[in-house]
Structures are given as structure tokens and as C-alpha cells.
Amino acid sequence: MPRPLPPYPTGWYAVGFSDELSTGALTHFAFMGREVVLFRTQAGVATLMDAYCPHLGAHFGHGGTVQGERIRCPFHGFEFDTAGTCQFVPYGTKPPKAKAHVYPLKEQHGLLMAYFCPDGAAPTWEVPTLDATGWSPLARHHWDFRGHPQETTENSVDMGHFPVIHGYTNVAELRDIVVNGPYLSTRYKMTRERAMLGRAVESEFDVHVHGLGYSFVDIVVPQFNWRSRLFVLATPTMGDKIRLRVAVSAHPEAFVPARIHPLLRFVPRALIFNAAFKGTFKGIRHDVSQDFKIWQNKRYLSPPMLAEGDGPVGKYRRWARQFYPETNAPATASC
Ligand code: FES
Ligand SMILES: [Fe+2]
Structure with missing residues (x-):
């Protein structure tokens, strides 16, 4: 019986096009066998994050919102920054330490490219930066x-x-x-x-x-x-x-x-x-x-x-x- 290929090889993968993700937008989809959310903050930072809130597991993609430079969970209103760190809880208490996993993400020549490694390790290589001068829109x-x-x-x-x-x-x-x-x-x-x-x-x-x-x-x-x-x-x-x-x-x-x-x-x-x-x-x-x-x-x-x-x-x-x-x-x- 031939051995099937493991489904999720490491590397850089497109998760969308830059002009599809406007400021304050949040979308969700499946990526490498996981549910993820993709959002853009008011400052324009695109972020790809695991979709399940590390507090009690709500799905950010169903009712979550972008608040300035953070994503707000729809369940208890905890807010996470673009590194996945919880920065705010509405109870007025100290945010818990648990982090939401964030994927390395780059925007170049109109593409949103995310890096995936099963153990969450940082990339050791990049996709090249291409000179887009004179080229038509994609x-x-x-x-x-x-x-x-x-x-x-x-x-x-x-x-x-x-x-x-x-x-x-x-x-x-x-x-x-x-x-x-x-x-x-x-x-x-x-x-x-x-x-x-x-x-x-x-x-x-x-x-x-x-x-x-x-x-x-x-x-x-x-x-x-x-x-x-x-x-x-x-x-x-x-x-x-x-x-x-x-x-x-x-x-x-x-x-x-x-x-x-x-x-x-x-x-x-x-x-x-x-x-x-x-x-x-x-x-x-x-x-x-x-x-x-x-x-x-x-x-x-x-x-x-x-x-x-x-x-x-x-x-x-x-x-x-x-x-x-x-x-x-x-x-x-x-x-
Ligand atoms: S599950 Fe996200 S704030 Fe509680
Ligand atoms: Fe072909």
C-alpha cells in the first residue's frame, strides 16, 4: 500500500490577497487542518491567528471584532494583540497568561503569505521579494x-x-x-x-x-x-x-x-x-x-x-x- 503524503508540509502558504482584507476586517477559514481567523488592525497589521479563544474556547470568527490593534472575543470580551497575548479582560482584573497562536505572516506583491510548521517553530527561510515595478495588477x-x-x-x-x-x-x-x-x-x-x-x-x-x-x-x-x-x-x-x-x-x-x-x-x-x-x-x-x-x-x-x-x-x-x-x-x- 503506498504511503500517503502527510497533508500539511511545512512552508509558506497563501491565505489571501492583500486587497481582500480591508482595515478592521476579520474573516475565518480552515488552514492546515485548523480553524483560523485573519484580520487587519486599524494600523494595517494583517494577522493570522488560531480561531479558538484560549480563555474558554469561543470561535473568534463568529462574532469577534477588531478593536484598534486587538481582536475582541465575542464570548467574554477578552482582547488579544497581534502577538496573541491577552491584553485586556472586561472584569478589571489581570489578563491570563494563555496566548492565542499566531502564524508568521508576510505581505508581498499583493499576497498574504503565512508560514506553517507543525510545532509552531519560526521560519528559517523566506519567499523572495520581487520587483513589481511596471507589472500589471494581479x-x-x-x-x-x-x-x-x-x-x-x-x-x-x-x-x-x-x-x-x-x-x-x-x-x-x-x-x-x-x-x-x-x-x-x-x-x-x-x-x-x-x-x-x-x-x-x-x-x-x-x-x-x-x-x-x-x-x-x-x-x-x-x-x-x-x-x-x-x-x-x-x-x-x-x-x-x-x-x-x-x-x-x-x-x-x-x-x-x-x-x-x-x-x-x-x-x-x-x-x-x-x-x-x-x-x-x-x-x-x-x-x-x-x-x-x-x-x-x-x-x-x-x-x-x-x-x-x-x-x-x-x-x-x-x-x-x-x-x-x-x-x-x-x-x-x-x-
Ligand atoms: S472564550 Fe474568549 S473571552 Fe471567554
Ligand atoms: Fe498540468
Whole structure:
């Protein structure tokens, strides 16, 4: 019987987009098998906290409120700061010492990224800060389904499925996979029919994977100097369910629409850029959803029976072991 993957590997995971969480807002959802609340204080600090109050267990997400820089429990009105420390009890007595667990949280390039480690240890690595200058705002989409972040991320190195599932042609690795601690990168190219305003295009993919919850892919279409960036963000929620978010941005600067069709030189650039961006986003949503039937119904085989032409799946899986410190892991950079 193949050993199933532990459901909640360590690492950084998206819990939302910055512009979805306004000042004073509070929301709740499942994250890594736990109930959590996400809120933003009046000063703008986003905080991800376990949802159950350490006093007598009320759920902050059902009636809790943001009060200045604190969250107020709906049951007895105790207030906790963004470190999870109880700072106020309405009885006029000393607050108890119990703390609510708070997850390390970062906001960068419009994403809310939280760090998870089963024992609550602080992160020893970060996701990179990217220069967003000149990039368009993120278009985004998400799906909830039965899956696992190791399996969705494995797609990036699984060369064999690209023609079969997605219909890509001329798939070729442009360099070997590189691993460095929690970071993995690879580069390949492929052709997609009718990908850009009806034209077949060859695209080059620079894949940057930082743990199992955060990847971005710089996609270049050299023919038109089209540059887009795709974030792929798989976050375990409860049991074997994940929320898979994709977010796409594009950079208009070098784009040459006239290479798609000479008459496009007479059309305002912004119009063509927007049409190309919409087409790119639609294509990505379509392509990702093609994997669903496989992801939702597959089982994890360990070891798999690999063949030449699969791509570096074996190397990827050895790299991924570091995110399960509780099960083994020869190399562990995770907690
Ligand atoms: S359960 Fe939260 S204040 Fe009592
Ligand atoms: Fe795929």
C-alpha cells in the first residue's frame, strides 16, 4: 500500500490577497487542518491567528471584532494583540497568561503569505521579494478540491503530462533542475496552439519553486516579447482538501503587438495589451483545470515507476522530503 503524503508540509502558504482584507476586517477559514481567523488592525497589521479563544474556547470568527490593534472575543470580551497575548479582560482584573497562536505572516506583491510548521517553530527561510515595478495588477482565481501541494507543484517538473493533458507540442527542457535548500528551479519551453490572439506561440517557462505552497513562473513569448508572471499557490485547508490560487501579471514594456499582426500597429497598445492579458489569464485557468480530474482521483505512488522522458520527478520528490520533518527527511531546511 503506498504511503500517503502527510497533508500539511511545512512552508509558506497563501491565505489571501492583500486587497481582500480591508482595515478592521476579520474573516475565518480552515488552514492546515485548523480553524483560523485573519484580520487587519486599524494600523494595517494583517494577522493570522488560531480561531479558538484560549480563555474558554469561543470561535473568534463568529462574532469577534477588531478593536484598534486587538481582536475582541465575542464570548467574554477578552482582547488579544497581534502577538496573541491577552491584553485586556472586561472584569478589571489581570489578563491570563494563555496566548492565542499566531502564524508568521508576510505581505508581498499583493499576497498574504503565512508560514506553517507543525510545532509552531519560526521560519528559517523566506519567499523572495520581487520587483513589481511596471507589472500589471494581479488577475486571480481559485479552486477548492481534493489534492496536495506536493502533487500540484510536481506538475512543474512532470514533462510527460504536458502533451497528453494540455496538448502542448515541442516540449523541451532548457536546462537541468537546480535545487538549493527550499528553492527549486527549472526551465523549459513548449508550443501552445491558438494561445495569443489566435496564433500558435512558443513560450519559455522559468519556474521558481519556494517550498510546496509558493511558486512563480516567468513566461516569455519571444516571438512577441510578451512577458507574464504566474503565481501558483496551493494551500492545504482541511483533511485532504486544498485551495489552489493562481494569480497572473504581465509586463507591457517590451511587448511588440505588430509581430502578432502588422495591422495591430494601428490599434492602441493598451487595448491589445489588455486583450493579450485576458487571453493569457483565460488560457492559464483553462490549462490548470485540465489537471483536476487527475489530481482529484490519483493516489500517491512511492516509489513511482519512472521512465526516461518523465522529467526530473525523482529529483523533485527527494527535494520535497525536507518539508516533512515529522516523518524523516535527510535534509531539512524546513523549520
Ligand atoms: S472564550 Fe474568549 S473571552 Fe471567554
Ligand atoms: Fe498540468
